[in-house]
Amino acid sequence: MKKSNITFIIFLILIILIFPFSFFQFSLDYASSIIPGWHTTILPFQAIGMILKCIILIFVALGYWKLRKANILIDKKIFFTYLILTIPAIIISNFSLYKLLNPDNENIVQNMRMVYFAQILINAIFFIAQILFGIYYFRLKGKAAANTR
Numbered sequence: 001m002k003k004s005n006i007t008f009i010i011f012l013i014l015i016i017l018i019f020p021f022s023f024f025q026f027s028l029d030y031a032s033s034i035i036p037g038w039h040t041t042i043l044p045f046q047a048i049g050m051i052l053k054c055i056i057l058i059f060v061a062l063g064y065w066k067l068r069k070a071n072i073l074i075d076k077k078i079f080f081t082y083l084i085l086t087i088p089a090i091i092i093s094n095f096s097l098y099k100l101l102n103p104d105n106e107n108i109v110q111n112m113r114m115v116y117f118a119q120i121l122i123n124a125i126f127f128i129a130q131i132l133f134g135i136y137y138f139r140l141k142g143k144a145a146a147n148t149r
Contacts, residue, residue, distance in 0.1 A: 007079055008068050011061040018054050018090050049123060050093045056130050057090075063137045072140050082129050082136075089126030092119065 067074060100115070 005068055007074055008061060008064040010083065011057060011064055014086070014090060015054065015057050015061055018050065018057060018093065053089060053093055053126065057086075060130065060133055063133065067137070067140060070141075070144055072144050074140075078136060082133055085125050085129035085132075089122050092122050 064074075
């Protein structure tokens, strides 16, 4: 069993790592309209994904905080599995994989498809991990409620 204080602190660190990239974009990935007088900002999918991941991680940290307040112990295997499924999506979302592509390569379209597929796969793994955490969280809260009766 893992003490809940450590898990809560780990997810606070993850939020601190992803927060600046999600709300304060330091790249020029934004596009705007070329029509004069039409003020539309187009956010790239990467920025929207980072904002969504940051919000989800805030809710996960709140979940771990509630488990800590209830003195519920967390299984180490489940926590590290969840952490291993979550960290790659956070790292990949902070960097653009398209910058790794070589523009001189003749298979640029195929390489772009591979990068696109990798991003979809990593994000799907991230969201599956969040769903599994939700199931685990409600199961632990249910056991804690049953033990207090």
